[in-house]
Amino acid sequence: MxxxxxxxxxxxxxxxxxxxxxxxxxxxxxxxxxxxxxxxxxxxxxxxxxxxxxxxxxxxDAKQVKNRIHLDLRPADRARDAELARLTELGATVVADRRHTDGTGWVVLADPEGNEFCILRGEAELTGRPS
Known part of the structure; x- marks a missing residue:
């Protein structure tokens, strides 16, 4: 079961x-x-x-510490940086930028209430390397 x-x-x-x-x-x-x-x-x-x-x-209760679980979002129809711009325009805030010069990595964001989530590289950006 x-x-x-x-x-x-x-x-x-x-x-x-x-x-x-x-x-x-x-x-x-x-x-x-x-x-x-x-x-x-x-x-x-x-x-x-x-x-x-x-x-x-x-x-x-108000959020007080880092999430122990979070959502990882992968843009389906655009690049990570374009999605990052869209999400910050909607009200997300950048918590930590974990992007690397080779294009890998992710950005940690927070929604309007402070819940953290990550934005990964978009589908079109994937080349077989880990995010």
Whole structure:
């Protein structure tokens, strides 16, 4: 017997606002029969194929330390640096730049509530070397 991941949960202060932000970042959708609305304490978004879901739950605690788990994003249709520019324009902040001169590496970002995630090289940039 095995288990599978039903969804990834993100603790936050404003479930609706953060779910909307990530929905834009990932081009995810929501359940039309249970739409996310301002004031909802739990908001779910999902990939187009509905195989990956993110649940945002309001908690009273503020984020205080580095995440122990985070999302690694790989741009599907653009280069890492173009996606980095898009994400910072949407409100992400750069936490650490781990890019190397040979093009490998990644950038650590934080969403509007401080949750960390990484942006890797885009699909078109991959040449068989590790990110």
């Amino acid at each position: 095995t288990s599978y991941i039903s969804h990834t949960t993100v603790d936050c202060a404003d479930a609706y606002a953060l779910s909307r932000w990530w929905r834009t970042v990932l081009n995810y959708g929501e359940d039309p029969d249970d739409p996310n609305e301002p004031g909802h304490e739990e908001c779910m978004i999902h990939s187009a194929d509905r195989r990956h879901r993110l649940l945002f739950i309001e908690v009273p």
